[in-house]
Amino acid sequence: METLRNYLENMFMNLPVTPEVLRAKQELAQMMEDKYNELKAEGRTENEAIGIVISEFGNLSELAEDLGINDAVRAHDSEMDMQPEGLHVNVQMAEAYLADKAKSAVRIGIGVMLCIFSVVGTILAAAVEDRPVFSTALPAGVAAMFIMIGCAVGLFVYSATKDSVWKELERGPLQMDFSTVEYIKNRKQSYHPTHTIFMTIGIVLCVVSVVPVTVFGILGDRASSGSQNAESMTIAAAASLFIFVGIGVMLIVQGSIRKEAFDRLLNAGGKTVASMSEDPEYADLTDTGKRVMSVYWPCVTCAYLAWSFLTFNWHITWIIWPIAAVFSKVLQAIFIKKEAL
Amino acid sequence: MISSDIIRGYNDTIILYLLLDAPSYGYEISKRIRSISGEKYIIKETTLYSAFTRMEKNGFIESFYAEKEEGGKRRTYYRITDAGRAYYSEKCEEWNLTKEVIEKFIAKETANGNA
Numbered sequence: 001m002e003t004l005r006n007y008l009e010n011m012f013m014n015l016p017v018t019p020e021v022l023r024a025k026q027e028l029a030q031m032m033e034d035k036y037n038e039l040k041a042e043g044r045t046e047n048e049a050i051g052i053v054i055s056e057f058g059n060l061s062e063l064a065e066d067l068g069i070n071d072a073v074r075a076h077d078s079e080m081d082m083q084p085e086g087l088h089v090n091v092q093m094a095e096a097y098l099a100d101k102a103k104s105a106v107r108i109g110i111g112v113m114l115c116i117f118s119v120v121g122t123i124l125a126a127a128v129e130d131r132p133v134f135s136t137a138l139p140a141g142v143a144a145m146f147i148m149i150g151c152a153v154g155l156f157v158y159s160a161t162k163d164s165v166w167k168e169l170e171r172g173p174l175q176m177d178f179s180t181v182e183y184i185k186n187r188k189q190s191y192h193p194t195h196t197i198f199m200t201i202g203i204v205l206c207v208v209s210v211v212p213v214t215v216f217g218i219l220g221d222r223a224s225s226g227s228q229n230a231e232s233m234t235i236a237a238a239a240s241l242f243i244f245v246g247i248g249v250m251l252i253v254q255g256s257i258r259k260e261a262f263d264r265l266l267n268a269g270g271k272t273v274a275s276m277s278e279d280p281e282y283a284d285l286t287d288t289g290k291r292v293m294s295v296y297w298p299c300v301t302c303a304y305l306a307w308s309f310l311t312f313n314w315h316i317t318w319i320i321w322p323i324a325a326v327f328s329k330v331l332q333a334i335f336i337k338k339e340a341l
Numbered sequence: 342m343i344s345s346d347i348i349r350g351y352n353d354t355i356i357l358y359l360l361l362d363a364p365s366y367g368y369e370i371s372k373r374i375r376s377i378s379g380e381k382y383i384i385k386e387t388t389l390y391s392a393f394t395r396m397e398k399n400g401f402i403e404s405f406y407a408e409k410e411e412g413g414k415r416r417t418y419y420r421i422t423d424a425g426r427a428y429y430s431e432k433c434e435e436w437n438l439t440k441e442v443i444e445k446f447i448a449k450e451t452a453n454g455n456a
Contacts, residue, residue, distance in 0.1 A: 027390055028386055028390055031386045
């Protein structure tokens, strides 16, 4: 019910507050609520009920004349006229696009996770390699790696094929009426908490991923450097790093793809949201700065992995992360736009 | 599903028909349109409300607040006026005429014989 209230609220947000408009809003709210309650009573799920109510709601431009809000509605429609040959998108289509994108976000997220997981097998195999019992461990680890990468590639290709039906929509420009834009904005708003949770857990997992290697690295050093057991522990901890990072990245990728789907619709259609796809943290940077920052963290990650694998000093290499975090702020300060100061 | 362009001119008639016997409110009217039409016509909320305001302005219906049952929610009810009844029978005649005329131009399927 909250979603419907927000939907109506957003729809009326830019309209003048006159007695006629208020009455219309109240009446429409009552009708929507009655319909929603009855659908729920018939055993529909929350989402089904909301979907039906919104798809049968109609269009505010129908009321424009009666309410004396012609100007407000026309202002929006004339914005639309500037891109007359755009693909027309209605609520059902936007809904289908968002649902497809959510599914493909899961697939791509799992694919990326498998890619990251794929190294775990070989790391573990390396840990037990010298023991005769595990003589087949390394080939098995390598085989597992290729199987996981294979599955991941399969998922990527499948997603790409599935997504290709939306090629035209994603290329834009799109034509959407007032209520569709409001509907998408509203869906985006209700997705926002989920997005925050995905991103937060994802980032936390990536950060804590270094904890086991650090702890075991230090413990291993103290115990007896060179002891086979301590070394195996460190390597096992290194493997756990990839498990954490894998799950974390999966959540981040999934969250980002779903958010991007909303922004794409809104950017291409409503023109109400200006370049939301840009990372707001870097919004104040010059173009060079944005380019540098976009490759910064991947480079740091590569450096970390390269250093760690070449030296196997997992207990020291983590120091890259705090240094990199500080240095990223320095870079951002260097590349800041003059006007933002 | 009926094209809303075609049916637009008769939304008023449909709503007035449903008010002939007793006053009613928004959702009940939309529900009855749906069931009487055998789910073939689902009126949009905005269409319905737009018809209400227009007909109220023209004096065909009047609105008042009432509770459905004791202690129930207060809703806006609509009641048909005498002008509304007159308008309704006018529209009925108009439709009969329209139907008669258009019917003459609708090709009969061969299955019905060579009419």
